[in-house]
Amino acid sequence: MFKVVEMFESINGEGYKAGQLAYFVRFQGCNMNCVYCDTKWANKKDAPYQLMSAQDIVSKVNEAHIKNVTLTGGEPMLQEEIEELIRLLYENGHEVEIETNGSIDISSYDHCDYRPSFTLDYKCPDSGMEKFVDVMNYDHIQEKDTIKFVCSSRIDLKKAYEIIEKYALNKKAHVYLSPVFGKIDPQEMVAFMLEKNMNDVNLQLQMHKFIWDPEERGV
Ligand SMILES: C[S@@+](CC[C@H](N)C(=O)[O-])C[C@H]1O[C@@H](n2cnc3c(N)ncnc32)[C@H](O)[C@@H]1O
Ligand SMILES: Nc1nc2[nH]cc(C(=O)O)c2c(=O)[nH]1
Numbered sequence: 146m147f148k149v150v151e152m153f154e155s156i157n158g159e160g161y162k163a164g165q166l167a168y169f170v171r172f173q174g175c176n177m178n179c180v181y182c183d184t185k186w187a188n189k190k191d192a193p194y195q196l197m198s199a200q201d202i203v204s205k206v207n208e209a210h211i212k213n214v215t216l217t218g219g220e221p222m223l224q225e226e227i228e229e230l231i232r233l234l235y236e237n238g239h240e241v242e243i244e245t246n247g248s249i250d251i252s253s254y255d256h257c258d259y260r261p262s263f264t265l266d267y268k269c270p271d272s273g274m275e276k277f278v279d280v281m282n283y284d285h286i287q288e289k290d291t292i293k294f295v296c297s298s299r300i301d302l303k304k305a306y307e308i309i310e311k312y313a314l315n316k317k318a319h320v321y322l323s324p325v326f327g328k329i330d331p332q333e334m335v336a337f338m339l340e341k342n343m344n345d346v347n348l349q350l351q352m353h354k355f356i357w358d359p360e361e362r363g364v
């Protein structure tokens with residue numbers, strides 16, 4: 146069973162499918178506590194959730210007639226039956242994207258025919274969670290995956306640059322830099338990208354926070 150804190154339809158505000166319609170399923174609980182987390186409410190043990198089976202979730206998703214499904218949280222990879230849910234969504238014709246914090250091994254999906262696209266965060270120094278990132282995952286990323294660096298300072302940007310270079314991430318997958326909302330001027334990020342000649346790297350602002358109130362849930 147899954148602990149679901151919210152389900153909603155919107156446009157995806159992040160990732161390589163930003164701007165496309167997506168159906169979001171947000172799960173309760175996280176094994177990290179990033180300084181900047183915009184869903185701390187969902188991580189709390191006492192966050193109200195609905196207990197749903199994979200079939201319950203898929204039935205609800207199907208009603209929306211939306212192809213793209215984003216599994217997020219909290220940390221979706223902590224849900225024990227997540228692989229079963231991904232398979233069922235795939236069998237129902239959905240394209241599945243998982244937003245994950247990068248601490249959980251994705252290697253079991255290497256040869257799976259319903260492999261989702263992973264958006265893996267590299268948690269930068271200012272998040273306070275960098276030590277939990279599992280860089281072994283970079284041996285298992287594929288072209289349709291995304292590695293994302295959410296930055297709030299030049300220190301974070303420098304670390305993002307080092308990690309992208311060290312693991313040649315921009316040759317293997319999509320790479321995104323995104324500001325911690327309101328904490329760094331995106332102009333500074335562009336200046337840094339120019340300074341380091343960061344080709345094949347995308348800057349992205351969380352689109353939904355410009356369309357709706359940045360504090361609003363379910364959008
Ligand atoms: C809320 S997390 C949930 C999924 C997973 N736990 C993770 O961290 O990837 C989804 C995405 O939102 C990003 N995020 C969280 N708070 C943010 C903020 N204040 N500004 C920008 N991005 C943020 C995270 O870095 C992550 O890429
Ligand atoms: N519109 C919208 N797009 C998103 N893309 C990733 C989200 C997330 O919280 O993981 C998110 C979200 O919360 N809302």
Ligand code: SF4
Binds near residue numbers: 176178182184
């Ligand atoms: S890993 Fe994701 S959900 Fe967990 S605290 Fe960090 S940003 Fe929030």
Ligand SMILES: [Mg+2]
Binds near residue numbers: 183184
């Ligand atoms: Mg979000």
